[in-house]
Amino acid sequence: xxxxxxxxxxxxxxxxxxxxxxxxxxxxxxxxxxxxxxxxxxxxxxxxxxxxxxxxxxxxxxxxxxxxxxxxxxxxxxxxxxxxxxxxxxxxxxxxxxxxxxxxxxxxxxxxxxxxxxxxxxxxxxxxxxxxxxxxxxxxxxxxxxxxxxxxxxxxxxxxxxxxxxxxxxxxxxxxxxxxxxxxxxxxxxxxxxxxxxxxxxxxxxxxxxxxxxxxxxxxxxxxxxxxxxxxxxxxxxxxxxxxxxxxxxxxxxxxxxxxxxxxxxxxxxxxxxxxxxxxxxxxxxxxxxxxxxxxxxxxxxxxxxxxxxxxxxxxxxxxxxxxxxxxxxxxxxxxxxxxxxxxxxxxxxxxxxxxxxxxxxxxxxxxxxxxxxxxxxxxxxxxxxxxxxxxxxxxxxxxxxxxxxxxxxxxxxxxxxxxxxxxxxxxxxxxxxxxxxxxxxxxxxx
Numbered sequence: 254x255x256x257x258x259x260x261x262x263x264x265x266x267x268x269x270x271x272x273x274x275x276x277x278x279x280x281x282x283x284x285x286x287x288x289x290x291x292x293x294x295x296x297x298x299x300x301x302x303x304x305x306x307x308x309x310x311x312x313x314x315x316x317x318x319x320x321x322x323x324x325x326x327x328x329x330x331x332x333x334x335x336x337x338x339x340x341x342x343x344x345x346x347x348x349x350x351x352x353x354x355x356x357x358x359x360x361x362x363x364x365x366x367x368x369x370x371x372x373x374x375x376x377x378x379x380x381x382x383x384x385x386x387x388x389x390x391x392x393x394x395x396x397x398x399x400x401x402x403x404x405x406x407x408x409x410x411x412x413x414x415x416x417x418x419x420x421x422x423x424x425x426x427x428x429x430x431x432x433x434x435x436x437x438x439x440x441x442x443x444x445x446x447x448x449x450x451x452x453x454x455x456x457x458x459x460x461x462x463x464x465x466x467x468x469x470x471x472x473x474x475x476x477x478x479x480x481x482x483x484x485x486x487x488x489x490x491x492x493x494x495x496x497x498x499x500x501x502x503x504x505x506x507x508x509x510x511x512x513x514x515x516x517x518x519x520x521x522x523x524x525x526x527x528x529x530x531x532x533x534x535x536x537x538x539x540x541x542x543x544x545x546x547x548x549x550x551x552x553x554x555x556x557x558x559x560x561x562x563x564x565x566x567x568x569x570x571x572x573x574x575x576x577x578x579x580x581x582x583x584x585x586x587x588x589x590x591x592x593x594x595x596x597x598x599x600x601x602x603x604x605x606x607x608x609x610x611x612x613x614x615x616x617x618x619x620x621x622x623x624x625x626x627x628x629x630x631x632x633x634x635x636x637x638x639x640x641x642x643x644x645x646x647x648x649x650x651x652x653x654x655x656x657x658x659x660x661x662x663x664x665x666x667x668x669x670x671x672x673x674x675x676x677x678x679x680x681x682x683x684x685x686x687x688x689x690x691x692x693x694x695x696x697x698x699x700x
Contacts, residue, residue: 261552263402266519267384268526270405271337274381275529276511277372278335281351284504285328294324297361298354301619303639305359305632308682313356326350334376337386341377348373359632360625364589365505368415371562372512375411378551379404385526407555408515411562413473418566418587420469425699427577427592429466432458433663434593442499468492476516489513500590572686578662578670578693580629581686596627596660596670602640604649612640628660630670630690637677654678668693 288294298320306313316323327350333343352370355362382388383397427433432455439452439461451457468488475485493506514522569582576583577592600612614623617639626632637654644652653676659667668691671677675689 261401261403264399265402265405266523267380267397267400268519268522269515269517270379270381270400270408271385272522272525273408273512273515274337274376274386275335276514277376277508278331278333278347280504280508280511281331281347281369282328282335284508285324285331287504289321289324289328294320296619297621298357301358301622303617303622303636304357305622305626305635307356307359308631308684310356313353315357323350323354327354334381337382337388340382340386340388344373344377344381348377358622359635360619360622362584363502363505364585364587365502365508367585368411368505369508371411372408375407375558378554379407385530405515407559408512409473409477410559412509412512412515413477414559414562415587416469416473419589420466420471421700422586422588422591423462423466423469425591425697427663427697428462428699431663432462434591435461437593437664438500445498465492476513479518482516486513486517502590574686574690575693575695575697577697578660579687579690580631593663594628594660595667596624596658597667598623598627598633599657600637600640601655601657602644602649603653603655604644604651606650608649610644617643627658628670630687631682633658633671634677634680634682634687637680641678652678662693665695 298315299317301315304315326346330343330347330350333339334347348370351366351373355366355370380397380400383395383400389396423429436455436458439458443449443452445452472485472489475481476489478485490510493510496502497506566586569576569586572579572581574581598614600614601609602612603609614626618626618636626636633656637656640654641652655673655676656671657673658670660670661667670691671689672691677689680687680689
């Protein structure tokens with residue numbers, strides 16, 4: 254108990270938190286601008302006729318043309334967080350707007366969106382505005398040179414969980430023993446200048462697989478250790494730049510590169526702030542320490558938050574069957590780019606009167622939605638319910654929805670994900686195991 258109390262009283266410079274706030278906010282702003290300029294707001298969030306909501310979040314509705322306003326609010330709040338203006342309000346708005354966008358359609362889900370939402374949530378409760386911010390200029394009373402060290406350590410811990418759990422997820426037989434799915438993906442990039450021809454060799458896929466696993470497992474500890482930190486950060490840059498060149502995963506590699514700076518000492522971040530100050534000359538002569546006592550409710554929030562983050566990724570153990578096949582408990586567990594799934598799904602709608610119709614998926618779904626739906630059981634179920642409601646409006650009495658579904662996992666021969674004798678219209682989505690998923694009859698050993 255004394256150790257905990259002693260740790261809570263440890264203070265350090267607020268510079269690392271201020272630098273993190275600036276870079277993180279600017280990176281999110283860049284991501285919003287990138288989405289807007291590429292036309293993805295329209296194609297992903299406005300054009301689709303139907304959306305795949307997350308279970309329990311059916312109330313998150315698409316906003317039509319107002320989606321542009323939502324993205325504008327998200328981008329503006331990211332910028333205001335970066336400069337530290339109206340920080341408490343704008344950090345809440347940033348978390349709410351970004352998370353709302355993330356929850357609109359499951360087919361757009363990526364692990365790094367979840368990571369960004371969590372970091373935005375943490376920032377709401379951290380005093381990132383007390384140093385080198387517009388708020389600290391407008392309200393001198395909040396200025397503080399030092400803050401409790403744990404306010405910075407929680408960001409390090411969140412990054413460490415992401416990396417380490419991503420590494421644990423790679424400790425599986427497909428990834429390490431078969432170099433899958435990299436053995437499938439890398440040859441497709443053999444047109445890269447200079448090094449592209451190397452991707453045709455199987456040993457390169459094995460090298461990348463093992464390096465990726467070891468990197469994720471080791472990098473949090475190497476970044477936390479001051480002796481290995483500089484070399485670890487060089488590895489972070491190389492790893493994420495290479496990942497960005499090979500795979501279309503957006504801003505995530507660059508967000509991780511700048512976020513990893515949080516592990517460097519306060520003097521390093523103070524140097525960044527001094528460099529910025531020299532060019533923009535903000536008046537921010539902070540001499541105070543952050544002496545306000547932390548509310549117990551805030552401490553309890555972080556304890557509950559991290560307990561949840563440590564346990565939640567293992568919820569897949571509550572479900573039978575092969576995780577990569579059923580994907581029950583797969584999302585929100587830091588399983589980053591672990592599998593290659595290709596699927597085909599042809600739906601048939603029937604009713605008791607003998608009516609029957611084959612469904613043209615392109616009339617209901619965007620290409621991305623159809624691709625994601627065809628390999629994920631919960632999305633197959635959601636789509637079946639969409640079809641049931643649609644055909645009921647066309648005169649089908651108590652429509653029954655069946656699917657011919659074939660999925661190939663990591664290069665395996667395609668198998669039915671759902672029996673074509675299962676009426677998906679009568680199945681109900683829940684957290685319970687989906688007993689109607691056909692077994693893979695294969696095992697991917699590991700975590």
